[in-house]
Amino acid sequence: MPRWRVLAVFLLPAFLLYSVFIVYPLVTALDYSFFEWRGIRQTGFAGLANYRDLFGVYPYDQQLWRALAHNALFFAGTMLIQNTVGLLFALLLFRYGRGKRFLQAAFTTPYLVDPLVVGYLWSLLLNPTFGPVNSLLEAAGLDSWALPWLGDTRTALPVVILVNAWQWVGFPMLLFSAALAGIPAEYHEAARVDGASAWQAFRRVTLPLLTPAIGVVSVLTFIGNFNAFGLVYAMAGSTGSPAGSTDVLGLLFYRVAFVEGGVNAIGRSSALAVLMFVFIFGVSLLASSYFRRRERRLL
Amino acid sequence: MVFTYTHGARRTGYEPKGSLVKRRWIAGAIGVLAVALAACAPGGGASEQGDKAGGDKVTLSLWSWRVEDVKAYEKILATFEKSHPKIHVEFKPFQATEYPNILATGLSGTAGPDVAQLKSYGGLQPLVEAGQLVPLDGKVEALSGFDAKLLEGAKGHKDGKIYGVPFAYQTLQVLYNKKLFGDNGIQPPATWDDMIAAAGKLKAAGITPFAVAAGPDATWTLPIVHEIFGNARYGSTKFRDALLRGEKKFTDPDFTASIKLIKDLEPYFPKDVVAVKIPDVQALFATGKAAMYPTGSFDLAPVLAANPSLDLGVFQVPPPPGSPVTTPVTPGWADGSFGVNAKSAHQAEALELVKWMATPEFGQLYASELKQLSAVPGVTPPDPLLAEMAKNYAANGAPYTLLVDFRYGQPNGDAVFRDEVQKMLAGQTDPKAVAESVQKGVGQWFKPGN
Structure with a gap:
């Protein structure tokens, strides 16, 4: 058997699964988004009408931008908190190896729980009427801190970002740990021998060498945050309570596709799905190529 | 469940002839596809x-x-x-x-x-x-x-x-706890002012007067709360008919006034109502910590399941001052x-x-x-x-008009309404703006006279 056929035999199963479960639905969504729908019946070519509706029909026109802005905040907050803390944990574990395995396992345990469950548990903990968090704060004399965390438009999104970080902080930690282990110790030692402070050695030697890991973490965080759904849904419902202050693209899609239904739900929701895919895919590509250029400069 | 087998999908081993192998691969691919599709379909009829x-x-x-x-x-x-x-x-x-x-x-x-x-x-x-x-x-x-x-x-x-x-x-009305009413010397209200006085008395006694939730899982109940307290205030069936004929709009002062009632009643709802969920208010009501539950007939069974010994009564909200309709209404x-x-x-x-x-x-x-x-x-x-x-x-039945008449297009009337009312309770908008948003939302697809 020629070599290419052997290769084909090995590639075929993955290719088929990929086509059936990823490429086919994507192409279908694109196809659906160009049609007008009556329930599950296609009634005619709609051109860009479904896309125009998303940008032109109140309240979707406002909700779309609001959701996009919240996703951007979600991403910024996650980069700032989850990934910075993840890097800090990785450095500490790398430097002071004691209990490393146990701590790594502990930090990654929340992975095992579905975001929906995590969101539900935290919304119980933060419940203003019966929740233990506010009871504890009050018991400690911090009454003014016993806020309706998920019921105040100013605190709801930050709380969701923190809970998300609580669940996923182990992920950047693991990736950074692996990357740190891959940096030859001599570099750091040489810098210290040359008189660099610990901070300078980290800033000038370790951090630049982490660029590939930072790139991977950033892009995966971006993809995860812009596709956020389960956690926000569990903590803030399908409308992004309170008053839409936690509304994200995933929730908007859910509402357009399933909650408000409507006769043309398939057309509009497919259009939104295509927009989300193009945006996330496009930005991820740009970010990847940016980080690749940065990496090349390191060599 | 239907399983489709083809020869290609199941055959293994060395195949000498190229074209034959190729055909079988294709057959195999179709087989895999068929199984995958069958797996997606619902169970046999x-x-x-x-x-x-x-x-x-x-x-x-x-x-x-x-x-x-x-x-x-x-x-x-x-x-x-x-x-x-x-x-x-x-x-x-x-x-x-x-x-x-x-x-x-x-x-x-x-x-x-x-x-x-x-x-x-x-x-x-x-x-x-x-x-x-x-x-x-x-x-x-x-x-x-x-x-x-x-x-x-x-x-x-x-x-x-x-x-x-x-x-x-389904009908909409207020369920009340007879024991709490008796303990506080309150009768089912005959007038709106009676109801407000009763709510004040209950609140002073440390009891939540109205079990209302506006949290993440509860926004859909806000149009219901509005119907219960405000149906008579906006003019009930008469206003609805005028709305459908295109003679009136949601921006009508009567409709705006009916939205304002919710804001006015907020002091009698649980604290931080925007963070309160449906199970919270059901628990408050079932355990006797809240006295009145403005809700649908569908909630009677769950409330009694939570506390079978609860002694319950039912009343229709008396029309608020200034209502075009002067008899109590039961929306449904x-x-x-x-x-x-x-x-x-x-x-x-x-x-x-x-x-x-x-x-x-x-x-x-x-x-x-x-x-x-x-x-x-x-x-x-x-x-x-x-x-x-x-x-x-x-x-005294009347249609719950946002659900009955304004769900035939997108955005749904009640979808816009519930989001805006929640915003109002969060202090981010006022009754007039809520009414304007609803009109703007449904105005994009609603054609009067249909």
Whole structure:
């Protein structure tokens, strides 16, 4: 058997699964988004009408931008908190190896729980009427801190970002740990021998060498945050309570596709799905190529 | 479940001839695809199973979103099977939130239901417009005796045909805790001012007057709260008719005033109401920490399940000052209906079943087994509180207009409304702006006079 056929035999199963479960639905969504729908019946070519509706029909026109802005905040907050803390944990574990395995396992345990469950548990903990968090704060004399965390438009999104970080902080930690282990110790030692402070050695030697890991973490965080759904849904419902202050693209899609239904739900929701895919895919590509250029400069 | 095997998919080992191998790969690929697609399809249709069951007994498949009602339906359907020995009905419930999609898909294939529980009003239209249901006009005679308001929920919005036999309706009113009222020397209010005075008294006694939630899972209840307190204030059925004729708009001062009532009542809701969820207020009410629960008839059973010893009463909210309508109102709507799949292989038997669902026999069983208000005319619920709600609706019923009339386009009237009312309770908007948003939202698709 020629070599290419052997290769084909090995590639075929993955290719088929990929086509059936990823490429086919994507192409279908694109196809659906160009049609007008009556329930599950296609009634005619709609051109860009479904896309125009998303940008032109109140309240979707406002909700779309609001959701996009919240996703951007979600991403910024996650980069700032989850990934910075993840890097800090990785450095500490790398430097002071004691209990490393146990701590790594502990930090990654929340992975095992579905975001929906995590969101539900935290919304119980933060419940203003019966929740233990506010009871504890009050018991400690911090009454003014016993806020309706998920019921105040100013605190709801930050709380969701923190809970998300609580669940996923182990992920950047693991990736950074692996990357740190891959940096030859001599570099750091040489810098210290040359008189660099610990901070300078980290800033000038370790951090630049982490660029590939930072790139991977950033892009995966971006993809995860812009596709956020389960956690926000569990903590803030399908409308992004309170008053839409936690509304994200995933929730908007859910509402357009399933909650408000409507006769043309398939057309509009497919259009939104295509927009989300193009945006996330496009930005991820740009970010990847940016980080690749940065990496090349390191060599 | 249907499994499709092809030779290619199962054969292994060395194949000498190139073209043969190629063909088999293609066949294999098709096999994998077929299995994958079959795995996605819902379970086998009951119609097929019925044919296999032998004899000429037909098995009908009945789909529903009421997973919690399996036992009751089995009992109800057993009665039907006694009088229709040649028909066996299989009750098949699905998760309520997934049901509309499952049903739309089921009705498009051959493995769908013969009879299906259908959402009402706007929720019914996608199925009607896709031609997936059988019109029942002239086929189920008993429908002519049904309440016209309830039948509207089972009609195609464009063609005006009836596509289902309504099974239930819901009414909106206030449930109250009789013991808490007695302890605080309060009577069910005769005037709006009485109600506010009672609420003030309860609040002073450390009791939450109204169990209202506006949290993440509760925004859909806000239009209901608005109906209960504000229906008379905006002018009830008269205003609704003027709205439909295009003579009035949601920006009308009366409608705005009815929204303001919610803001005015906020001090009597639980603290931080925007963070409060439905289970929280049900718990408050069931444990006697809240005295009044403005809600639908559908909540009576869950509240009593949480605390069977609760001594409950029911009242209609007295019209607030300045109301165009001076008698109390009980808003309501048709919950849903049972319709026949246009692709059913057993149309005649399916029709028999929905015909039976329009009889008092079914209505009475439904009311007593499920503790809901049956839509069949002449059925009295055995539960005294439900009977009172039914009596109030018969005397002072009015449509919950945002649900009944403004779900036929996107955005839904009540979807815009609930988001904006939550914003108002969060202090981010005012009643006038809420009314303007609703008008702006529905104004994009609503054509008066239809």
